[in-house]
Amino acid sequence: MTNIKELQKKITAKFVPVNKKHIKDCIKKYESYFLKYERLPHMLSLSKKYDQFEFCMKDIPNGTDTIILIDKNVNMKDENEMGEITITLNYKYFNSSEIFDMLKIPNVGSFQMIGHIIHLNLIPEQYEYKKIYGEVFLMKNKNIKSVIYKTNSVHGIYRTFQFEVIAGIDDLKTVHTENNINYYIDYEKVYWNSKLSAERMKLVTKCFKKGDIIADCTCGAGPLALLAAKMDFKVFANDLNPHAIECIKKSIKKNKKLIVTILCCII
Structure with missing residues (x-):
């Protein structure tokens, strides 16, 4: 099974080396050529470590502390001022749906959050991937401690269901906030x-x-x-x-x- 933390994707772009003193002028000059890639900033600081990606480039002029990312398909007159950069996106960059696509497994159709619990609605064809789903949802939602799915339909006079914890802790007592009200919920014993x-x-x-x-x-x-x-x-x-x-x-x-x-x- 693929280690989710090893997932990555490389993208290439052009960059313009800049000193902070000249950023405003450079933004005006290059803003129509910015690299437009979802959840990536247009500018990178060379002194900052980014949590969701790493980048590598060559031939950085002295005095450069910032780079502006430019679409690699753009043709400009002053391309001699630019360099090439490779950006490696790591697993923290990708959302849950993107991770499932990369792993080539079906996406989760729907789910609901109740306090620290995520309740996934899985169909039988997805059961073999349940541990992966659990790991990903736990990883991508900082406030979540338990990922579950129901193993049968709602039943009985109390409208409860049987469940399986597929990631995190086995604790379905939680506090859920809705409309600025804090609700205490024992999700194992009460319908919500x-x-x-x-x-x-x-x-x-x-x-x-x-x-x-x-x-x-x-x-x-x-x-x-x-x-x-x-x-x-x-x-x-x-x-x-x-x-x-x-x-x-x-x-x-x-x-x-x-x-x-x-x-x-x-x-």
Whole structure:
């Protein structure tokens, strides 16, 4: 299996050697010829070490501390002032999709982030690559500690699922921030769908009216109940799942300055 950290790509370009004192004039002169390569700067400092790439060139004039990158296909009258540069992009440069393309494996169709967790939606044809997916998503997302995928569909009266941790730590208790509210979520025991965030906001702002009392009988971890409470509605929240009630109670404590009107009970 390919070591992801060994992935690289070389690109070539022209460069103009510059001293910082003359950068403004050089930018005006060469800006229409800049190398346009996604996520690469137009200018490189010779005293700086770049995390996502290295570069190599020859014949740098004395007094040069900066180089301007020029498209190699551009023809200019003063090309004798230019040199050639090779830039080697390393694995840190590439995003997840680009890495999957380089490895010639199918891209992940969709995923959602819940606190420190990424939940990948994989199809059976992708299962053989699950460890690669896990490694890449963990590597490319600094705040992520666990990468999972579900091994069966949502089931049971609590709408939970079985999962497999494919990278990172086996810890699905997390704090997820949505609409400036911190939600405590035990993702192994409570259903959560981040993709419904906009719908929840629309419901609270467009459908609920001032003075309404909200009864959320299937509150889950409280995505709608806590949002409504934040918007100054009086909210009664309930759920069959006792773990959901524990989650929403912990969330209320985390947001006590914003949310004070929620009553949780199990019937």
